[in-house]
Amino acid sequence: MDYTVQKLASLAGVSTRTLRYYDEVGILKPARINSSGYRIYGQQEVDRLQQILFYRELGLSLDHIKAIVTDPNFDGNKALKEHRQQLIEKRKQLDRLIANVEKTIAASEGRINMSNKEKFEGFKKRLIEDNEKKYGKEVREKYGDEKVDQSNAKLMNMTQEQYEEVTALAEQVTQTLAEAFKTGNPAGELAQKAADLHRKWLTYYWKEYSKEAHAGLAQMYVDDERFTAYYDKEQPGTAEFLRDAILIYTGQKQ
Amino acid sequence: MDYTVQKLASLAGVSTRTLRYYDEVGILKPARINSSGYRIYGQQEVDRLQQILFYRELGLSLDHIKAIVTDPNFDGNKALKEHRQQLIEKRKQLDRLIANVEKTIAASEGRINMSNKEKFEGFKKRLIEDNEKKYGKEVREKYGDEKVDQSNAKLMNMTQEQYEEVTALAEQVTQTLAEAFKTGNPAGELAQKAADLHRKWLTYYWKEYSKEAHAGLAQMYVDDERFTAYYDKEQPGTAEFLRDAILIYTGQKQ
DNA sequence: AATACACCTTTACGCAACGTCAAAGTCAAC
DNA sequence: GTTGACTTTGACGTTGCGTAAAGGTGTATT
Numbered sequence: 001m002d003y004t005v006q007k008l009a010s011l012a013g014v015s016t017r018t019l020r021y022y023d024e025v026g027i028l029k030p031a032r033i034n035s036s037g038y039r040i041y042g043q044q045e046v047d048r049l050q051q052i053l054f055y056r057e058l059g060l061s062l063d064h065i066k067a068i069v070t071d072p073n074f075d076g077n078k079a080l081k082e083h084r085q086q087l088i089e090k091r092k093q094l095d096r097l098i099a100n101v102e103k104t105i106a107a108s109e110g111r112i113n114m115s116n117k118e119k120f121e122g123f124k125k126r127l128i129e130d131n132e133k134k135y136g137k138e139v140r141e142k143y144g145d146e147k148v149d150q151s152n153a154k155l156m157n158m159t160q161e162q163y164e165e166v167t168a169l170a171e172q173v174t175q176t177l178a179e180a181f182k183t184g185n186p187a188g189e190l191a192q193k194a195a196d197l198h199r200k201w202l203t204y205y206w207k208e209y210s211k212e213a214h215a216g217l218a219q220m221y222v223d224d225e226r227f228t229a230y231y232d233k234e235q236p237g238t239a240e241f242l243r244d245a246i247l248i249y250t251g252q253k254q
Numbered sequence: 255m256d257y258t259v260q261k262l263a264s265l266a267g268v269s270t271r272t273l274r275y276y277d278e279v280g281i282l283k284p285a286r287i288n289s290s291g292y293r294i295y296g297q298q299e300v301d302r303l304q305q306i307l308f309y310r311e312l313g314l315s316l317d318h319i320k321a322i323v324t325d326p327n328f329d330g331n332k333a334l335k336e337h338r339q340q341l342i343e344k345r346k347q348l349d350r351l352i353a354n355v356e357k358t359i360a361a362s363e364g365r366i367n368m369s370n371k372e373k374f375e376g377f378k379k380r381l382i383e384d385n386e387k388k389y390g391k392e393v394r395e396k397y398g399d400e401k402v403d404q405s406n407a408k409l410m411n412m413t414q415e416q417y418e419e420v421t422a423l424a425e426q427v428t429q430t431l432a433e434a435f436k437t438g439n440p441a442g443e444l445a446q447k448a449a450d451l452h453r454k455w456l457t458y459y460w461k462e463y464s465k466e467a468h469a470g471l472a473q474m475y476v477d478d479e480r481f482t483a484y485y486d487k488e489q490p491g492t493a494e495f496l497r498d499a500i501l502i503y504t505g506q507k508q
Numbered sequence: 509a510a511t512a513c514a515c516c517t518t519t520a521c522g523c524a525a526c527g528t529c530a531a532a533g534t535c536a537a538c
Numbered sequence: 539g540t541t542g543a544c545t546t547t548g549a550c551g552t553t554g555c556g557t558a559a560a561g562g563t564g565t566a567t568t
Contacts, residue, residue: 039516039517061553087355108330270544270545279525290534316525
């Protein structure tokens with residue numbers, strides 16, 4: 001049985017390039033070359049190619065395979081055992097690599113959290129700065145530096161969870177206040193609920209709560225146009241309504 | 255801080271060739287090139303190299319690393335997760351490879367066993383051939399073709415273990431017989447033990463045992479000079495002694 | 509006999525990430 | 539001015555082929 005490159009290639013399921021390469025590196029030379037320079041393979045070469053491909057599937061290098069198939073005295077079994085050892089080493093290396101990658105991913109996700117945290121820290125800082133810029137001077141004047149610093153410090157010490165809570169609380173205050181405003185009664189249930197929420201909200205910023213300070217802040221919402229503008233932006237009169245509600249809540253007013 | 259290639263290389267623990275290569279592929283370009291054409295790296299480049307080497311240790315390709323370190327919007331975490339998946343695939347592949355190699359080694363060692371088996375088969379065949387050549391005709395004449403064929407067939411069906419047993423048994427027969435011969439008494443304990451061992455040995459070859467056939471074989475040991483020569487090779491008279499012992503054992507003689 | 513088409517040949521670049529010369533220029537010190 | 543350490547670019551080698559390109563061969567059909 002004579003085979004040309006392509007015949008042998010399709011028989012063995014490899015490319016003709018592979019056969020030419022195997023010829024080039026001397027691992028499988030054709031039985032003979034015909035008058036036109038064509039490579040002609042015989043049965044022996046078929047068998048040998050099978051052997052080569054078998055070892056190739058096991059991941060041995062062509063150099064090793066060459067040694068095995070060309071030298072009949074070569075201990076193929078020993079070579080296989082060495083190869084196995086190498087593969088096992090490789091797997092160990094791979095395991096270490098995977099472990100490192102996993103660690104990095106974990107750390108990276110930690111880093112993402114951290115970057116979120118940093119973002120959060122940034123938010124808080126900006127919040128304080130804004131507050132300071134907007135109301136700082138007046139508030140400081142009215143309630144003293146210590147109280148304001150305490151408030152800021154308390155804010156800075158909030159966890160992200162607390163920060164989310166206080167943000168949600170602020171939202172609740174706004175909504176409850178808007179509904180209460182519709183009733184027109186600052187002594188009513190809704191208005192008092194809004195006042196209570198406002199107190200709760202306040203405790204996130206103030207180290208200690210007092211009815212007097214709460215009432216004072218309420219009055220400031222009306223006195224300071226910036227506060228007024230903030231609370232009145234949906235419904236004019238809301239700031240005044242909130243002050244009344246708080247004054248009632250704190251017992252300053254009937 | 256300015257670094258030339260070698261300074262940066264030794265700082266980072268890579269070769270200068272690596273730095274030049276990184277420049278060539280655009281993954282790490284020097285901060286500037288001085289008037290002599292020397293690459294000059296700055297702090298930024300040091301940091302970036304650290305990053306590159308970090309990802310390199312995790313086994314990412316330079317292409318991937320390039321994408322990660324050059325594009326700040328690139329999702330490095332996603333790349334790492336994909337990389338991890340690839341590594342896991344690779345490990346699976348390796349596992350399969352190792353399993354195949356192990357199987358091959360096992361089969362190869364099985365092949366050694368098989369070649370032992372083949373050798374063993376060869377031994378048995380030769381044993382039968384020898385027997386046939388040496389004693390076949392007479393035995394066949396005396397006991398009939400069927401019995402001999404049965405004996406041979408039985409021998410061929412022996413496992414290697416059985417073969418070893420029968421060989422050991424033959425050795426015991428010879429030794430016990432030699433000791434019994436010294437007593438000079440074919441009716442004695444040792445001689446009868448030898449006769450019994452001989453029977454046991456015989457059952458490995460004969461499909462069925464009969465005292466008559468046993469006695470007949472014993473007589474043949476004396477009649478046929480080839481048998482006689484075999485048993486008498488250590489001590490002349492042993493074949494005759496064995497016959498007497500067997501005849502007593504089988505009850506043909508007192 | 510011309511043509512088409514499948515097949516064959518050699519030559520050679522490309523791949524990944526550098527290692528390893530080689531030839532030639534630069535810098536600092538003696 | 540010379541040495542020695544350093545730099546540059548250029549180019550080949552590594553593994554196992556894939557993928558052209560350019561050109562010759564075999565065979566069947568027209």
